[in-house]
Every structure is written in C-alpha cells, then in structure tokens.
Amino acid sequence: MSGGTSSEAAGSVVVGVDIGGTKVLAGVVDPDGQVGRTARRTTPGRRVVTSRVEDALVAAVREAADGRPLAGVGVAAAGFVDSAGERVMFAPHLPWQGQPLRDLLAGRLGCPVALDNDANCSARAEGHHGAARGAASALMITMGTGIGGAVLLDGVVVRGANGMAGEFGHMQVVPDGQACECGRRGCWEQYASGNALVREARALMADLPSVLVEMSDGAPEQVTGPMVTSAAEQGDLVARQAFATVGGWLGVGTANLVAAFDPAVVVVGGGVSAAGDRLLDPARAALERTLVGAEHRVVPPLVAAELGPQAGMVGAALVARSLVS
Amino acid sequence: MSGGTSSEAAGSVVVGVDIGGTKVLAGVVDPDGQVGRTARRTTPGRRVVTSRVEDALVAAVREAADGRPLAGVGVAAAGFVDSAGERVMFAPHLPWQGQPLRDLLAGRLGCPVALDNDANCSARAEGHHGAARGAASALMITMGTGIGGAVLLDGVVVRGANGMAGEFGHMQVVPDGQACECGRRGCWEQYASGNALVREARALMADLPSVLVEMSDGAPEQVTGPMVTSAAEQGDLVARQAFATVGGWLGVGTANLVAAFDPAVVVVGGGVSAAGDRLLDPARAALERTLVGAEHRVVPPLVAAELGPQAGMVGAALVARSLVS
Numbered sequence: 251m252s253g254g255t256s257s258e259a260a261g262s263v264v265v266g267v268d269i270g271g272t273k274v275l276a277g278v279v280d281p282d283g284q285v286g287r288t289a290r291r292t293t294p295g296r297r298v299v300t301s302r303v304e305d306a307l308v309a310a311v312r313e314a315a316d317g318r319p320l321a322g323v324g325v326a327a328a329g330f331v332d333s334a335g336e337r338v339m340f341a342p343h344l345p346w347q348g349q350p351l352r353d354l355l356a357g358r359l360g361c362p363v364a365l366d367n368d369a370n371c372s373a374r375a376e377g378h379h380g381a382a383r384g385a386a387s388a389l390m391i392t393m394g395t396g397i398g399g400a401v402l403l404d405g406v407v408v409r410g411a412n413g414m415a416g417e418f419g420h421m422q423v424v425p426d427g428q429a430c431e432c433g434r435r436g437c438w439e440q441y442a443s444g445n446a447l448v449r450e451a452r453a454l455m456a457d458l459p460s461v462l463v464e465m466s467d468g469a470p471e472q473v474t475g476p477m478v479t480s481a482a483e484q485g486d487l488v489a490r491q492a493f494a495t496v497g498g499w500l501g502v503g504t505a506n507l508v509a510a511f512d513p514a515v516v517v518v519g520g521g522v523s524a525a526g527d528r529l530l531d532p533a534r535a536a537l538e539r540t541l542v543g544a545e546h547r548v549v550p551p552l553v554a555a556e557l558g559p560q561a562g563m564v565g566a567a568l569v570a571r572s573l574v575s
Numbered sequence: 576m577s578g579g580t581s582s583e584a585a586g587s588v589v590v591g592v593d594i595g596g597t598k599v600l601a602g603v604v605d606p607d608g609q610v611g612r613t614a615r616r617t618t619p620g621r622r623v624v625t626s627r628v629e630d631a632l633v634a635a636v637r638e639a640a641d642g643r644p645l646a647g648v649g650v651a652a653a654g655f656v657d658s659a660g661e662r663v664m665f666a667p668h669l670p671w672q673g674q675p676l677r678d679l680l681a682g683r684l685g686c687p688v689a690l691d692n693d694a695n696c697s698a699r700a701e702g703h704h705g706a707a708r709g710a711a712s713a714l715m716i717t718m719g720t721g722i723g724g725a726v727l728l729d730g731v732v733v734r735g736a737n738g739m740a741g742e743f744g745h746m747q748v749v750p751d752g753q754a755c756e757c758g759r760r761g762c763w764e765q766y767a768s769g770n771a772l773v774r775e776a777r778a779l780m781a782d783l784p785s786v787l788v789e790m791s792d793g794a795p796e797q798v799t800g801p802m803v804t805s806a807a808e809q810g811d812l813v814a815r816q817a818f819a820t821v822g823g824w825l826g827v828g829t830a831n832l833v834a835a836f837d838p839a840v841v842v843v844g845g846g847v848s849a850a851g852d853r854l855l856d857p858a859r860a861a862l863e864r865t866l867v868g869a870e871h872r873v874v875p876p877l878v879a880a881e882l883g884p885q886a887g888m889v890g891a892a893l894v895a896r897s898l899v900s
Contacts, residue, residue, distance in 0.1 A: 510726075510742070
C-alpha cells in the first residue's frame with residue numbers, strides 16, 4: 251500500500267473499524283457519514299496473542315479499502331482506551347493490555363490511525379448523524395456482548411480523567427450478583443446485554459416449551475442472541491420473556507444514569523437494540539417506574555440508535571477524518 | 576429592611592442559606608468565601624404549610640444580616656430545583672412542590688434571590704474555595720439526612736436537561752431493597768446517609784452491648800447521627816460497625832459513579848462526613864474493590880470536603896453574588 255497521508259490524495263479513503271468481542275467490522279466512510287464497501291472478520295478471542303487480533307483488523311481494513319490508498323483509519327474498540335487515544339488498556343472481551351496499538355496499526359497500515367472506545371465512537375456518530383443530533387445532552391448505551399456507554403454534552407464526548415468515562419456496564423446493580431468477566435459481581439451488563447439475553451432464554455428453556463429447543467438442536471448452550479431475537483419475532487414466549495426481563499434491567503440502569511446526568515435523550519444502540527421496541531418498551535416502563543421524581547420532570551425519551559451496527563465504525567471514521575483534514 | 580439591591584451599597588451583605596431536612600443555616604459570606612455572622616433554625620418539617628418553612632428561612636437570614644442591608648441572598652435547598660432556578664419542584668424532606676419560591680423570597684427579603692440545589696451549591700463552593708479547587712473534573716457527594724450530589728466539569732456544575740443532574744442518592748443499588756421516602760425502593764441513600772447510619776446502629780444495638788444504649792436512655796428510636804459519631808469516637812464497636820457498613824456502601828455507589836464519569840477527584844461532604852476517615856477508609860476500600868479496571872487506571876482520591884457544613888451556604892452565596900456584582 252502506498253498509504254496516502256492526506257484526505258486530498260486522489261481516490262484515497264477513510265476507513266472506520268469496529269472491533270468487539272465477536273466480530274471486526276471495517277468500512278469506507280465518506281464525509282457525510284455514508285458507508286461504502288465493508289468487510290468483516292471474526293474476532294479471534296481474548297486469550298490469543300494480540301497480533302492475531304491485529305491481523306484480523308488489518309485484513310478487514312484492506313478488504314474494505316479494496317486497493318485504494320488509505321487517508322486514515324479510525325478504530326472503535328470494545329474496551330478501555332487511554333485518555334491519549336494510544337492504547338487499549340483493558341478489555342474484558344479482547345486481549346490487549348496497554349500495547350501501543352495506535353502506533354502499531356499506523357505502522358502496519360501506513361496511514362494515521364485514531365483509536366477510541368466503541369461506545370464513544372457510536373455516540374459521536376449518533377450525535378453527528380443519528381438519534382442524538384441536536385440534543386444539548388445525551389447518554390448513549392451500547393448493548394452488545396456487554397454494555398458500553400458514553401456521555402455527550404453539547405455534542406462532545408466526556409472522556410474523563412483516565413479516558414474511561416461511560417463504562418456504564420460495570421456499575422453494580424445487584425450486590426453479590428452474577429459474576430462478571432471484569433472480575434467483579436453484579437455488574438449491570440450481566441443483566442442487560444446480549445449475554446444476559448441468552449442466559450435468560452437458556453434458563454427459561456429448561457422449564458418451558460420454546461422454538462429455541464429446535465433452533466438449537468436441543469442444546470441450550472448453542473442458543474445465540476440472534477436466535478432469541480428471531481424466536482421472539484415468531485411469538486415464542488420464552489424469547490419474549492427474556493426480552494422483557496433484559497429490557498426491564500435496561501430501564502433500571504438507565505434510571506440510575508438519568509438520576510445522575512439528567513440528559514435530554516437516551517440513545518440505545520448495539521446489536522441487541524436491533525430488537526427495537528421489544529427491548530425498549532419494557533425499558534421505558536422500568537425507567538418511568540424507577541426514576542426518582544419522574545412525576546416532576548420530563549423523563550428523557552429512550553430511543554433506538556439510528557445508525558445500527560455501523561455506528562461505531564462511522565464514529566471511528568469521524569475521528570480519523572478529524573486527524574487528516 | 577431597606578433591602579439594598581447592589582453589592583456596592585454601603586455596609587450591605589450577601590447571605591447564603593442552606594435548608595435541609597432538619598435545619599436552616601444562614602450566614603453572611605464575603606467575596607473570598609469567608610463566613611461571618613451565622614444564624615440557625617430548625618426546619619419545621621415536610622408536612623407543614625410551606626409558609627412556615629419560608630418564615631424560618633427569612634428569620635435566619637435576618638438574624639445573620641443583623642440589620643445590615645441585603646445585597647443578595649442565595650438559597651441552597653435539599654431538593655430538585657428547576658433548570659431556571661425559580662422553584663423547588665420536589666423535595667423528599669421539605670414541603671415545596673413547584674411554588675415560585677425564588678420570587679416569593681425576593682419579595683419578602685427585598686433583594687435579589689438565587690436558588691439552587693444544595694449539592695450543586697456545595698460543589699461550587701468546594702470547586703472555588705475547597706477540596707476540588709483546580710480539578711478538571713470532580714464529583715461531589717453530600718451525605719446528610721439523604722445523599723445529594725453534583726458533577727463539576729472544569730469548575731462548572733452540570734445541571735442537566737431538567738436542572739436535576741446529580742441526584743445520586745436515588746440511584747437503585749439493591750433490587751427490592753429498603754423503602755425510600757421518594758416512594759421507590761433500594762435507593763443508595765437508604766444505605767449510605769445519616770439515616771442509614773442511625774438505622775444500622777439501632778439494629779446492631781438490639782444484639783450487642785453499646786454505649787448508645789445509655790446515650791439514648793435505652794430507647795433506640797432516640798439514637799441520632801451525632802450520637803453514633805460520638806460513640807464511635809469513644810471506641811464503641813456498634814457505632815464503628817455502623818460506620819464501616821455505611822462507608823462500604825458509600826464506596827460501592829462511588830465506584831458506580833466513577834465508572835460512569837471518571838472524575839479526577841471525589842469530594843464527600845455533608846453532616847456524616849464529619850466522621851472523616853472512619854467513614855472514608857471503608858469507602859476507599861470498597862471503591863478500589865468495586866471499581867471496574869481499578870488496576871488499569873488512576874483511582875480518583877476520595878477526600879473530605881474542606882468547607883464543612885458551611886459549603887452549601889458558601890456556594891449559595893457565590894450564586895447570589897454573581898447576580899449582583
């Protein structure tokens with residue numbers, strides 16, 4: 251790759267990459283936030299050597315760019331990114347632990363690289379092009395394998411003293427509750443996430459008839475989040491109850507955050523949010539019920555993200571573009 | 576009262592007032608945040624006509640002013656203050672529910688009046704003159720009868736879309752937990768507040784020997800927060816255990832807030848914080864234990880407020896002074 255270092259270079263592209271616990275999604279993103287060619291890889295895991303994850307990331311970027319020179323690449327990672335945007339310090343679902351990832355990828359890709367937390371990137375994208383457009387303040391809650399989050403004030407992400415603001419998923423909601431991959435117990439993401447949805451569905455399947463039994467060939471451990479979503483669409487009561495439970499927990503945790511921040515709007519994104527109102531309606535009910543002073547305030551609308559699974563990628567590209575323009 | 580309306584008026588004073596569930600504290604505050612003559616009243620309660628509370632407030636202001644003309648009065652109230660700073664919309668421990676309090680008091684006092692939440696006022700005071708001086712970001716947690724809170728970014732209080740940001744006390748930490756005066760259950764202030772401290776001590780007294788039995792004439796319902804603090808200073812194990820429990824809950828809730836905001840410093844004020852490290856040491860231990868990624872970040876120092884019980888009053892006077900100077 252010749253590695254163009256200016257967005258002015260003829261035919262050069264900005265690529266955004268979103269890397270989570272299960273997949274790597276890369277895409278060419280234009281200045282209006284429109285996504286062009288994309289590419290996808292499976293995340294090799296969190297117990298592998300870090301270079302394997304970087305290999306997957308670089309391969310996805312190259313496939314998306316399709317031979318065009320790279321003006322810049324933005325990476326949205328599901329983990330703690332340091333305040334300088336140089337390293338993933340810690341990630342429950344990824345192997346990095348403080349390696350100088352930004353520079354390492356810039357060396358391999360031959361172009362400037364920007365790095366930030368996936369939820370911060372999604373929030374930026376929703377703030378610029380999506381559901382939080384024009385809001386004076388917004389909370390972004392990203393429900394995927396776990397929960398990420400971000401706070402937007404006047405469109406700017408609040409990054410915090412360590413660059414770690416918005417780690418809503420690890421707020422404790424149940425004393426001595428479910429064990430979390432972060433090493434603690436009772437974290438919100440153990441009750442409101444893709445993992446929680448699957449866990450709920452598996453537990454309910456043991457006692458109740460469900461199409462999930464057939465979908466998983468009778469092996470509850472084979473049930474996935476998309477299976478639960480599909481089963482719920484077919485009217486399966488087990489799947490619907492799993493969404494009601496997880497949606498309720500989404501609302502309880504959201505009420506805590508609204509008590510603390512009082513945002514104008516709450517945007518829910520991430521893979522699980524594809525279920526739409528099936529997830530959001532029980533969340534809205536729990537928010538109204540749990541939020542202090544709900545009867546004396548405007549309860550913020552709880553809305554689905556507009557950019558779907560591409561939000562992290564689009565937001566990462568926004569940061570990359572700010573580096574090179 | 577002649578009611579001077581300019582801070583330039585000869586001999587005029589700015590008075591700050593802090594009104595909580597148990598007491599009204601008024602004081603003359605100079606431009607450097609130094610407190611002069613003060614006055615105190617008992618809060619008449621939360622089931623009385625509102626004018627009785629206003630009477631107590633006006634009486635405290637007049638006694639503090641001691642006949643000098645009022646340039647301005649700032650009121651820090653333990654409740655939800657609307658975003659315009661005109662009304663207390665709702666307060667678990669006070670009777671106001673949306674009356675135009677600011678203008679009503681301005682009429683009675685004959686001077687400009689500023690109104691804000693007590694925790695916002697305390698945070699402003701600690702940010703200008705106290706423990707959060709110079710911090711890029713800070714959380715203020717005010718432990719009194721309940722818990723109030725505020726977020727400071729670059730010294731400015733984040734007020735939120737309804738003016739209700741910082742209501743940390745009503746974040747749910749225990750599902751179906753202790754009933755709260757706000758009408759919900761499991762709120763943080765039911766586990767980490769003056770009320771929680773007293774409840775813990777009363778429960779422990781039933782089973783264990785304690786000087787609190789004698790201090791309360793054998794009537795647990797007579798135990799007060801200051802009694803528990805005094806008993807702990809005397810080495811009483813029941814009182815010390817009550818502080819350890821409440822301090823632990825302070826740390827757990829603080830960890831949730833730090834996960835969300837990632838502040839540079841956390842300042843704990845309010846009446847209960849007078850116990851100092853007896854409260855803060857168990858809180859620090861719980862914060863380290865509960866905070867996600869504690870091993871990968873700078874855990875913010877958890878420090879005692881420096882302005883003591885006068886912080887709300889001093890911060891209220893800061894706002895009042897900004898109106899008239």
